[in-house]
Structures are given as C-alpha cells and as structure tokens.
Amino acid sequence: MFRTLSTAAICMLLYGTLILPFTTYLKNKPVVEKLGYVPTVNVLKSLAVDQKELVGASLVMKVMMYFGGLMEKTSNKVQAPPDYISMSRLLHGAVKLDPYNMDAYYFAQSFLTWDVKQYQIANSLLDYGMKYRSWDWYLPFFAGFNSAYFLHDYKKAAEYYQRAGELSGQDLHKSLAGRYMQESGQTDLAIGYLTAMAKGERNPAMKKSYETRLSAFKEVRRIELARDRFQAERGVHPANLAQLMSDGFLQSMPVDPYGGEFYLQPDGKVASTSKFAFGTGVNKKNSGATP
C-alpha cells in the first residue's frame, strides 16, 4: 500500500514538474505548425466512411480556430503571415468531403480574395459550390463581387448577380449587377459589401477582419472624395496627401488600421503601404509614390 502511494506521489510530483514547461511549450508552439499535417482528401474520404460531413466540418473548424488564434495572438493584428496555402488546401478538402458546407465557401471567399488575391481560385470554388447549394444566393453574390471588383469582368459579374437576384428575390442584386457594369464607385461598392458582411457575421475573428478592412476603405473613400474635390477645383491631381491636408481638403490625416501609410499613386489612385493586410512590409512604398 505504502509503495503504491509513494509511486503515485512521485508520479504526481513529476507531473507537476512537467506540466508547466509542457503548457508553455504548447502555448509558444509556432502557429503554422498548429495547422498541422492533414492527410489528402482521398485518404480522408476513405477513412471518414459515413462521417464525411463531420470530417469536413472539422477541417473548417480547424482553419477557423487557427485563423482566430492568429488574430488573437497578436492583439488583433496578424504579425506572422497566416499559412494561406494550407488554409486553402484544407477548405478545398472540406468541400470535397461535404460540398454543401457553407462555412468553407464563406471563409475561403474571405481570405482567398482580400488576402491572397487568388480571385480565380475563389470563383472556381464558388462555382463548384453553386452546383450543390443551388438554392443559396450567397455564392453567386460573392462570385459577382469578385468578378466585378477584383477581376473587372463586368459581364460575368452581371450574370452572377442576376442569378443571386433570382435566388434571393431581391432587386438589390439585380441593381448591383447594373452598377457593376460601370467601372465607377468601386470603393463605395466595397464599403457596401463589407458593411453587409460585417453586419451578418457572428464569428468574432471574421467580424474583426471585416471591420478592419471596412475602416480602411472608409478612409480610402475619404481621401478619394478630397482628391476629386481638389481636382475639380484646381484641374490637376494633388501631389500627395500632405497637400490635401494643407489646402484644407482633408480635415485629419487618414489612419490605416493595418498600420500602413496612405499615399497617392501617379495615376491618382489611393493606395497604402500596408496593401491592406497585416505584416506586409508597411514601410515599403511603391516606387515614385509619395505619402
């Protein structure tokens, strides 16, 4: 009896000694590593047997937790660039297991476009989803936005929005299709899109991500309006933001929530050194650009 108790006590002591460094190690484990190794979708399909939907949902959850962890880890600022390739691979795997999983499409749409700039991949994924979620207006709505805003393919955008309008019964989508036919007011439309997305979002990390981008785009719009007023009055492009400030076209210096600095490109377009993403070399500016 005494022996058993002694052994148990020693084990408890060893556990107590180990648990702190063990927890610290796990806490500091690199986040990329945390996404871990996941077998290929064909292997998962065979192993999942009748639990394909569960495995698909688990993959989505894994990516969400990983991304949410990154956002939280750096006080709402992603310093380490997320492993987007693995995130994309996992979400593509998830929809192969469960092609109806909306979370996968929704999450892939958010980062494949804004962060990774893989618009064609995003739209291919959405096209794949549309074959299954034939009732869902969100997928053509996303694809329409990608086509118009990122790819400048207004004909395709109009088709997607037409489909979204037919499914949702909302005239808004049909009118959006019309608006996207014109290459004007892009920032306004992005603000409208992001406002709608942020409003309906329940996941705190995603909501924060949308709100940050929305905040950045509102600042861009403020600069654009000032720039247009300057141009209308003076007949030339403003040289930089400082000129807009000093001449009273801007009331306060716009702040980029991604930590970058706004500047005007030679063609007058508003850009930021952050490229509207965290941890993307905020101090590097495009050649010839002045803040």
Added chain:
Amino acid sequence: MLSIIRITLKGIFRDRVFQGIMATACAFLLIPVVASLSMRQVTELSLTLSLSLISFILLLLAVFLGGTSLWKDIERRYTFSVLGLPLSRQSYLVGRFGGVALFVALTASVLAATAFAVVLYSSAIYPSERPIVWSSMAICILFDAFKYILLIAIAFLFSTVSTSFFLPVFGTIATFLAGGVTQQVYEFINSPASKDIAPFVKEVARLLYYVLPNFGAFDLKVNAIYGLPLQIDGLLLTFGYFVVYVGLILSLAAALFSRREMR
C-alpha cells in the same frame, strides 16, 4: 426464439450497456455550444454533430455487442445448457441477433429523441436559413439503425466461425470500413480516371462491390443536414437490399453455426 430475444435484451441491460450509452450521450449537451462556433450554419452543424454522434454510438454497439454476444456464450459454455433445451441452433442464433438488433433500434430511438431536442434548441437560438426537415432526420436515423443491424449480422457471421473475439470484432470493423468505400471504388473503376488500372484488379474490385455490403446507400446524412429531398424509390430499394442482405448473412451464419463443433 422470443424468449432468447428477451433474455438477450435483459442481459444487455444487466451489463449496464444502456447506462454507458447514456453517459456517452451526455456529449449531446455540448453540441449546441460547439455548433455555435459555425459562421453560417449553426443548425446544420448541430445536425451534423448529432447524427455523427448517433452513428458513432450505434457503430460501437454493433461491433462490440454483435461481435461478443455469441462468442461470449460459447466461451462461457452457456450454449451447452441452452442448446440442450428443445431449441434449434438456428433459432438460438436468430434470437440472439434479434435481441441485439432490437437493442440497437431502441437505442437509436432514444438518441433520435435527444438529437431532435438538441437541434430544436440550436435552431431556436440561431434560426437556420434552410428549413429543418424533421422527417428526413428521422429517416436518416432509421437507415443508420438498418446499417448497423446489417453490421451486427456480419459480426454474428464471424462469431459462428471464430474461436476468439478477434475475428468478430476486427473483422466487423474491417467490413464496415470496406463497405463504406465500395461505392466510391466502383465509381472510380468505371470512370476514365481508372484507365491505367489492370483489368484483373478492376474485375476483383467489381466482384467485391457486389459481395461486400454497400453501407454508402444507408448514409442519408447530407439529406437530413441540408434538407435535400429524399428519393422514395431509392429508400425502398435500400430497405429491400437491407432485408435480403441480412437474410442471406443470417442464413449463412445459421448454416455454419449448425455445423459447428462445440467443445
């Protein structure tokens, strides 16, 4: 035979299997919390998790009750005293199978009621954009129960020829894994992607497709989760397949069991 079914059920309850299931079913309480992490499909995720948990519990029951019931009787020499009574070996086997199958059906009913409550709760908090088709959910669980009853029949078949529990338990698990992918394999070998595969391998795969149970047909989760319409003729065919396949397996098991030498 009815008395064997009754005794089997009593034995399962006496072994506190049902209490074990209820303890595992406590995981249902966590489902609404986990499902709330979903961005766009809380109710769908609730359904996914509920149906998966039911499926998992029924799988454990099918493998362990189905794989050990008959083996335990032979090992403990209960069969000597029971088969000394005016009762055929076939009736004894079918009675034992009926008892385990009935227990699985009862468990599926209780778990289904729990899952309904969980999904109702989740959908009340986060209303779904898709309508919840309760009848599809019930049919999905019913066909899950059919699937695992078929697996129990296979476990009994292995038990009739085995002298240890290894073959019934691991053989049943292997059959479950193989039966879950036969449809995928069949579709693959009939697609242009399989042009490099040797014709002999294709023929073997085709043969296995017809011999092994096709568990993919019983999986209606995607219909239940996303409210997709069910095909009545497909359901009737699957039910017919279930009845015929179970009949075949039990006939084979009964034939083997009647010739088995008891020592």
